Amino acid sequence: MGGLTMKKEVVLPKKEETQSFYNNANSNKEVLLQVKDLKKIYKMDGVSVHALRGVNVEFYKHEFTSIMGTSGSGKSTLMNILGCLDKPTSGNYYIEGEDVSNFSKDQLALVRNRKIGFVFQGFNLLSRTSALENVELPMVYAGVPASERHKRAMAALESVGLKGRENHHPNQLSGGQQQRVAIARAICNTPSVILADEPTGNLDSYSSIEIMGIFQRLNQQGISIVLITHEPDIAEYTQRVIKIVDGQIVSDKRNDKVLLASEEIKKHKKPGTEIED
Numbered sequence: 001m002g003g004l005t006m007k008k009e010v011v012l013p014k015k016e017e018t019q020s021f022y023n024n025a026n027s028n029k030e031v032l033l034q035v036k037d038l039k040k041i042y043k044m045d046g047v048s049v050h051a052l053r054g055v056n057v058e059f060y061k062h063e064f065t066s067i068m069g070t071s072g073s074g075k076s077t078l079m080n081i082l083g084c085l086d087k088p089t090s091g092n093y094y095i096e097g098e099d100v101s102n103f104s105k106d107q108l109a110l111v112r113n114r115k116i117g118f119v120f121q122g123f124n125l126l127s128r129t130s131a132l133e134n135v136e137l138p139m140v141y142a143g144v145p146a147s148e149r150h151k152r153a154m155a156a157l158e159s160v161g162l163k164g165r166e167n168h169h170p171n172q173l174s175g176g177q178q179q180r181v182a183i184a185r186a187i188c189n190t191p192s193v194i195l196a197d198e199p200t201g202n203l204d205s206y207s208s209i210e211i212m213g214i215f216q217r218l219n220q221q222g223i224s225i226v227l228i229t230h231e232p233d234i235a236e237y238t239q240r241v242i243k244i245v246d247g248q249i250v251s252d253k254r255n256d257k258v259l260l261a262s263e264e265i266k267k268h269k270k271p272g273t274e275i276e277d
């Protein structure tokens with residue numbers, strides 16, 4: 001298991017670093033995730049909902065992609081399949097070249113624990129449990145020894161700017177801080193990819209930019225990210241924007257003007273500070 005290679009504090013990347021990073025990105029693409037003719041039909045009370053209607057797409061290593069679409073377009077359905085939380089009705093799904101389409105639930109769980117880090121809109125933290133314990137939990141399932149768990153969780157919390165908050169419970173943290181705990185939890189098992197489903201959906205605009213800044217920094221450290229959003233201004237922080245309508249991909253474009261969270265944050269007032277006009 002590779003150790004964490006994270007910086008000690010929340011330092012958003014410098015403008016020059018980010019720009020040169022994105023200019024050089026994708027020069028040698030390596031496929032990380034691939035889906036072929038993916039379909040998902042939900043059957044409920046005799047009614048069939050065609051949530052995905054033949055999706056073909058590849059996600060590359062070290063890429064930061066967003067998937068955009070209106071409510072009901074199939075974003076979460078796609079994410080659940082990419083995250084091995086659900087199986088497609090038909091089609092194939094390859095993770096690092098391995099076809100997992102016909103994996104059993106147990107096999108999928110194993111792949112999920114080893115390769116995927118999740119971040120959800122509602123944070124999904126255990127409420128009666130400290131930030132530290134929340135971050136340690138997936139490592140318990142992965143069989144990481146206690147002392148190593150503790151060390152990694154402390155480092156991950158520090159890397160998202162939560163040093164000193166390790167013993168806080170979720171209700172003692174702001175939404176943005178809770179989402180940072182969720183990100184720390186997602187990176188602890190050194191996943192191949194982070195899947196984030198509307199991670200800024202419950203946050204104010206300042207906290208949203210902070211979260212996008214953390215994702216940008218993790219991405220620069222080599223982590224691949226697929227982020228789902230229905231907000232166009234959030235997609236602007238990502239390198240590639242895929243649009244999905246009615247269960248089909250309708251556009252897939254490189255974003256040549258990636259917004260830099262470290263710059264955008266300066267234009268916003270931190271919530272809780274006094275309002276001046």
Ligand SMILES: Nc1ncnc2c1ncn2[C@@H]1O[C@H](COP(=O)(O)OP(=O)(O)O)[C@@H](O)[C@H]1O
Pocket residue numbers: 042043044049050051069070071072073074075076077078
């Ligand atoms: N578990 C389910 N059972 C039945 N229908 C579902 C289920 N999950 C999603 N759907 C339907 O599939 C379609 C796509 O949903 P979803 O993937 O959640 O969209 P999005 O995340 O883009 O809002 C919607 O019509 C939704 O009602």
Ligand SMILES: [Mg+2]
Pocket residue numbers: 075076077
């Ligand atoms: Mg959704």
